[in-house]
Amino acid sequence: MAEISGLWKSYSLSAETVEALRSVDLVLQPGEMVALVGSSGSGKTTLLSLLGCLDRPTRGVIRVQGLEVQDLRERELTQVRRKQIGFVFQDSALIPTITALENVGLPLSFAGKSGSDVEAPRLMLAQVGLAEKGTRYPAELSGGERQRVAIARALVHRPSLLLADEPTGNLDSENGHRIFALFRELVAAHRLCVLVATHNAELAGMADRRVHLRDGRMVNGGSG
């Protein structure tokens, strides 16, 4: 599970300071899919970055699987990302020069598992319905397929927390529904916490609950 409390994040832009997050509290339970909604600039991406150990908060506490991460060193944060966290981005962000299967295997490569778990990427790719497309390069896949490869990559190392930032933003409605349906399946199959940022109210309705951010403040839904 993941938990944040009293989280603040400020950025300095020229002469002024922007408060991207203001005293945010949130608890995510295993096997729970939470939709993070709010307008552009409301702080969704900042929240995901902090929870994903990609950035450090100005104040507050972040716990991932019981471990406080806000003050960890860079090397320790890398370990947390390697073991506990999976990311899905709006544009899939696949490496264009390696195949779909290799993209899925990328987290295992950085975790030093080049020689082991060789079947994990294939199994994960099969789980998202792309077993036959492992040898294709990203440019040879459709937008929906690329996003499913990105989801397989986010889950190949069996994280406890999956963070998705507008994963359907570049997809049509049909593919958007498929991706959310896939999230639901994976939550059930792996007992994951999934926090997915979206603008789409209809897709947000497929989550177990919604968390609403406005101007960096949590409006409702912070407790699971």
Add this chain to the structure above:
Amino acid sequence: MQAIPGYFRLATSDLRRRPLRTALAILGVALSTTLLLGTVSLHTGYVRALDSTIERMGYQVLVTAKGCPYEAASLVMRGGNVPMYIDETTFDTILEDPDVLEATKLFMQGMEAGDANHLMVFMGVDDRFRNLKPWMSLQRGSWFSGSGSGEAILGYNAAATLALNVGDRLPVGPTHRPVAIHGVFDRSGTQDDGMIFLPLPFAQELFDRQGKLTGVGVRLKSLDRVQAFLEKMFNLPSVQAITMTQFRSTVVEFVATSRILLMLSALVASFIGALGVLNAMTMSVAERLREFGLMKAVGASPSDLFGLTLLETGCLGLLGALLGTLMTAVGGWGLEALLRQVVPFVPPGRLIVIDTVSAVGSILAALLLAMAAGLYPAARAALVRPAPILRQVA
């Protein structure tokens, strides 16, 4: 297919993304390696070829007419028109010297010969020539008969160049007098291979230099007597003497000076090659900052990204160094041909000799320089902050 990409796969896959930029960076390293390895190998090969040529001259001292002794020595060694002559009677004086073991008369003239008007070197010799060069064996035919007037013996390469064999006839000299090919020497690996040998009196008559010699080659009984012999030659009118050791030292000194200049050029070229790598990798990293951010998000540490970028740079450097070594080996022939056109004295034989130590040293130097150039882009990749970059949607 490998499901989990290794670092090597990740590094090399990116090199294929911009093939032209990669090729140019590799070419830059290759050219600097070529210059570096070529310079080192040229010196090694040149000195080796020079030593071999001097050893096979058969004499330790060359006596010529007064003038620049080094110019005369280089002309005699490579073959050509020596514009000054000594009197043939000088030879008898030299031969009577108690320090002299053996000596030979040398008469050399360059002139076009054959159907294609090849520029050939004619050498007038007598029987003593064979005493000084016993390794000059005849591959076919025989030595001059009697006075040998109207006969010629061809060096191995001269026979091939003129496409002549024993029994053929060749018009020679200013009056195009026909001579019969009486023999062909075996390959000696020296300048002699390219010469046309004529009996001395016939050669002097043919070129209207009766009683004149280009020089006298002298072998001494003891090398301890070289200085004393040179002093005696100094006292003779109109002649001078130079030892092959003096000639070698001067030529090697000249080559060493040229080598320093070439090495400086190689260093500048290596610096430019490294700048090419730095430029290519800096651009590559700048274009891929988002990818590096993504890699951090999926578990890459700063040292992973540093190593990955440095490995990519190393691949560029290694490919360039290997290509440069190949270019030196293949293009060495061209460089040798160029040197023979522009340098006053170039000994026969391979001038660019690539030995293992030079090749490995040049490859390592190019690789290290390329990797040094890759340190900045590698550090930039390692220090990328993922959060701001991932906020920008591609």
